[in-house]
Amino acid sequence: MKKNPIKFRTVLVMAVVVALVGLFVVRLVDIQVIRAAALTQDSVDKRSIPATVYSKRGEITDKDGNVLADSVMRYNVTVSPKNAKDFLRQTDRSEVTVTPQQAAVEIGTLTGQKPEEILKVIADALAENPKSDFAYIKKAVDVDTFRALNALEIPWLFYEQAPGRTYPNGAVAGNLIGFVGSDGAAQAGLEVGWDACVSGINGEEMYQRGADGVRIPGSTVTSVKAQDGGTLKLTIDSDLQWFVQQTLAKQVDKFSAEWGMAVVQEAKTGKLLAVADYPSLDPNNVDATSDENRGSRAFMNPFEPGSTMKPITASMLIDAGVATPETQVWDPYYMKFPNGAELTDAKEHATLPLTLTGVIEQSSNVGMAQLGETLAAEKRYDYMVKYGLTSTTASGYPAESSGILYPWDQWDNQTYYNVTFGQGVATTAIQMSNAYQAIANNGKLIPATLVESCTMADGTVVKPEVPEATQVISPTSARTTVDMMENFVTQGWITKEVTVPGYRVAMKTGTAQQPNGEGGYKAEYVVSNMGMIPADDPQYIISVIIAEPKTTATYAVCPPVFKAIEQQVIKRYRIKPSQGEAPVLPIRF
Amino acid sequence: MSTTRVTRPQVRPQRIHTARSASQRGSSAPTVQGNLALKARTSLNKVAEWRPSIQVVATRAQRKARPRVFYAIVTVAVVFGIIIANLLLSVAVASGAYEIAGLQQSNKELGRTYQTMNQDLDRLASPQNLAANAEALGMVNNSTPVYLRLSDGAVLGTPEPASANAGVIAGAEGAVPNSLLTGVSLVTKKESEAKAAAAKKAAEEAAKAAPVAETGAPASAPAAAIPAGPVALTNGLPGVATR
DSSP: OOOOHHHHHHHHHHHHHHHHHHHHHHHHHHIIIIIIIHHHHHHHHHHHEEEEOOOOOOEETTOOOOOEEEEEEEEEEEEOGOOOOOOOOOOSSSEEEEEHHHHHHHHHHHHTTTTTHHHHHHHHHHHHHHTTTOOEEEEEEHHHHHHHHHTTEEEEEEEEEEEEEOOOOTTTHHHHHOOOOSSSSSSSHHHHHHHHHHOOOOOOEEEETTSSSSSOOOOEEEOOOBBBOOEEEEEOOHHHHHHHHHHHHHHHTTTTSSEEEEEEETTTTEEEEEEEEEEEGGGGHHHHHGGGGSSOOHHHBBBGGGGHHHHHHHHHHHHSOOOTTOEEEESSEEETTSSOEEEEEEOOOEEEEEEEHHHHHHOOHHHHHHTTTTSHHHHHHHHHHHHTSSSOOEEEOOOOOOOOOOGGGOHHHHHHGGGGOOOOOOOOHHHHHHHHHHHHTTTTTTTOOEEEEEEOOHHHHHHHOOOOOEEOOOOHHHHHHHHHHHHHHHHHTTHHHHEEEEEEEEEEEHHHHOSSSSSSSSEEEEEEEEEEEEEOOEEEEEEEEOOOOOOGGGTTTSHHHHHHHHHHHHHHHHHHOOOOOOOOOOOBB | HHHHHHHHHHHHHHHHHHHHHHTTTTOOOTTTHHHHHHHHHHHHHHHTOOOOOOOOOOOOOOOHHHHHHHHHHHHHHHHHHHHHHHHHHHHHHHHHHHHHHHHHHHHHHHHHHHHHHHHHHHHTTTTHHHHHHHHHTTOOOOOOOOOOOOTTEEEEEEEOOOOTOOSSSTTOSSSSSOGGGGTTOOGTTTGGGGSSSHHHHHHHHHHHHHHHHHHHHHHHGGTOOOOOOOOOSSSSSSOEEEE
């Protein structure tokens, strides 16, 4: 009986000990085995610092590799408003107290802000949340500014990386290239059209660091590998592009015109060497250009080409065998056609006996309409489709227009005649240039290209998909058309305006009315010059289009630009002086 | 007698071995055996030449037992070695971490410097800047292309002097803007940079006016000796004919 209490206590103690140990064991197993993975992950997460490895958005270069668009690292300057207080700055011998006001002055002189603006950012953030720990002072400062700010050693000033874009050549091809937003997303132009080529993929990694901020070796875990973007190579020649833009701009400004475009295309390859738009866009400073001028009109805005369409119509007539350069037509100033359509020529004149060449030389609407009629509307429409006047190019330029041309059976009585001389149909500058390219290249149309290739970060080269070249008209028809266009130069008023000594040129002018959007036509004209050099073996297509010049002598607006571009192209591409004399075709009978 | 006793182990080696090994370990083996061994040794001394082979031979167990100490020492040494090596390695790695961090930092800084330099180069190489500088130096564009045939000295094309106002930029500054060039001064402005701001401005005006005044003379000089009219180009543009 005496032993019992002791035994009982022993058992009790043992039971408690066993229970406690059991409890610990359960807990131990729970922590070490059951939740081990999750807890380890938690602890790693707490010690690890996530970091973004920024990929590089690819370059955009011209045909020779000159960089037109490049990526740079910029820095956002941020502030911890709750910590924006006085701090001590170590100078050579003493410590100086720097107030936020003084610091704001120092920051402002570097970022170009007023000190009040900086203090306002801090005050506003604190007013909203007294414990505010984050606010932007200035976004996207460059390296020099960042370094200078960093040297100030302001303890409440912080920085974050912000990948940016820079366009070293400014507005050279700016309208084509487009721009990216402050968030790095493409917003316009080829930056959008070829985003898949140039955009990269940002990487993500985690690493651990010691108390002194030094990364612990071997602690880096990459979850997403960064992938740089590819290099987009254009067919543009940046030097020529600049020259064309500059020359065009000068003339557009001189005549207070609305806008201008100029295109240089390689005849044998269809490559676009220069596509100038004015007003120009400097992608470094997008805000300086109004919204409607930021894109490339040459690709986006169809216009009624006018008389530059006449050589195209003539080429159809010759190719279809319904006319020769000598085909005769009586050309009155005014004519009413059996279907009720009425036409006049640009200038009043007595009835003229013209050949087809003469119709082009005189740029006669009435004459062209009469001759054009000899080919069925359906056939003419088919030719225009084959010339690419209803399709977009393979450029990859976003929002490219395919022009406006109604199917032939929807043409009204007026349009039936008007399309022969380029009214009642709207084309882009690129479409017209490409149609002339077919004439220059022995009747073979090679779709215009703006992008040479895309070289991915791993070195693979992707070529844009270009539709097959098509034979639009026969080589002899093409040659005859070029001869007629050359006679426009040699026998007309424009000889001196566009001829470069030693070189033969074939071209055609256009002065076209544009729809006013209310069913009628505007009083102002879009004037254009389109041609090819050298006429004996066309190598380059040159187009100049200027809208609404404020002058009565609209014919004189384009030729100086056309000639300047001709000369520049001849020099730049070392074109040999022309061989032989221009053929002389009869213009009257 | 002793002979038989001594040779007995050879007869039944197994049992004696176990017994001896037991005595070696200092267990409770009968003392008789020690005496026997002593006796054997005395007899050995006496008859040295007769029985030279009699001595205490380390048994296999003894031979096995002895290296244990050696192994223990080696093990401990290795453990210590590993600890020390580990220590040294982690010291090396830790100091390497600082080196890596330092190098990465300098790599970053150099990358930044490269970026700014490259940006500077690219914007200075832009056509706007080059053309503006060329024209500021008084250069103009002669837009009339002419070739000189080396084989016979014939001039292909019709040479014309460039006019003084042939500058592409003249009268249309900023038509093709490049905001990156803000603050980049022309080469002609360098001399005046040291001067006061007002003097600088005046120099700018002078630099702008300069090309118009200077260009005509040098460009028109070579025009005199050249025969007029185009020359027929029969076999393309020839190369140099070295004789």
